[in-house]
Amino acid sequence: MMEGRIFNFSAGPSMLADEVLLKIKDELLNYQGSGMSVLEMSHRSKVYDDIIVAAEAKFRSVMNIPDNYKVLFLQGGATGMFAAIAQNLGVKGAADYVISGNFSGNAYKEGAKYLKDARVAATTKDENFSRVPTQEELKLNPDADYVHICFNNTIFGTKFPYIPETGDVPLVADLSSCILSEPVDVSKFGIIYAGAQKNIAPAGLSIVIIRDDLLGKAAPTTPNVWDFTKQADKGSMLNTPPTFQIYVCKLVLEWIESLGGLEAMKKRNEEKAAILYNYLDNNDFYKAAADKNSRSMMNVTFRTGNDELDAKFVKESIAAGMSNLKGHRLVGGMRASIYNAMPKEGVETLVAFMKKFAEENA
Ligand SMILES: *Cc1c(COP(=O)(O)O)cnc(C)c1O
DSSP: OOTTOOEEOOSSSOOOOHHHHHHHHHHSSSGGGSSSOGGGOOTTSHHHHHHHHHHHHHHHHHHTOOTTEEEEEESSHHHHHHHHHHHHHOSSSEEEEEEOSHHHHHHHHHHHTTOSEEEEEEEOGGGTTSSOOOGGGOOOOTTOSEEEEESEETTTTEEOSSOOOOTTSOEEEEOTTTTTSSOOOGGGOSEEEEETTTTTSSSSOEEEEEEGGGTTOOOTTSOGGGOHHHHHHTTTOSSOOOHHHHHHHHHHHHHHHHTTHHHHHHHHHHHHHHHHHHHHHTOSSOEESSOGGGBOSSEEEEEOSOHHHHHHHHHHHHHTTEEOOBOOTTTOSEEEEOOTTSOHHHHHHHHHHHHHHHHHHO
16 A cells, blocks of 8 residues: 555445556546546546446446346435335335344335335344344245345444345345455346445445346336436436546446456455454454354454443554544444455554554453
């Protein structure tokens, strides 16, 4: 990483790779001889069209998205999609929500505004979301319009170790905090969606990957900008899309490609997460907050068991060149978000600091 840049463990918006930031800097004032910045460009211009077309093509190739899926570039964050999904898919008004953390709970509450029969198919709230429900625990309604899950729980540091089997009912998944971290079998999902600001691009862009047969079902009251069918028909340009974010998304995908694609990302991410979890599992000073079989590779939650020591840890970590290690208020303790752009050295620096802190405060 470049001199002066800090290891930023923020859960989102989060780090972008130096290579991507430098490329943005290079192209910022005069994009490829166009005489203008991407920030200033008409979304209807030829030069911009090439950017959005390339961004979609790269999304498809990097994620290996089958041809019978559309890729949409929308606004409103993942939270906007909580409503949009219910509006676009809720034909019968029935949906099952698996509640495995804060965001899946929010998705349920937001979806329920537009549905007659929003159900909780399973929840691990009683265990403070330290794990995700198992397939056996899911009480699924075979007549539901869809089943909703949050694949990686950003706040609690858990992830589904399996893709739920939902029969003929489409599976809709929030992948905001794990998309592009490893290969995923898109064909197992009806919709995959994500806010960009964790692993894709700056805040302001939402990605929706939707299977063709789920189009054409939106309620007439659905806002046009969140009508997946209308947006698909217009190539995500029913109105002005988040142009700069889509450009950065393209650069991030190129960066991932240059490193070897999602198999290589997975290997890197597994290595990083293992450094942290191995340390957590082999000392008595810190405890991992998430159950072993539900652990996230992107968000690692841990604590000392003493609130004052946790606060001291966070304070001293800043002086040691790291930022945003404070856990979410719902979990307490610490959280290290180690998305794609966090280099291995960042995790090694963190573990070295953890060892030193444990020695000084045991
Ligand atoms: C961050 C996050 C959200 C919220 O995203 P916004 O873009 O702020 O609406 C939803 N779901 C998950 C899994 C997240 O990590």
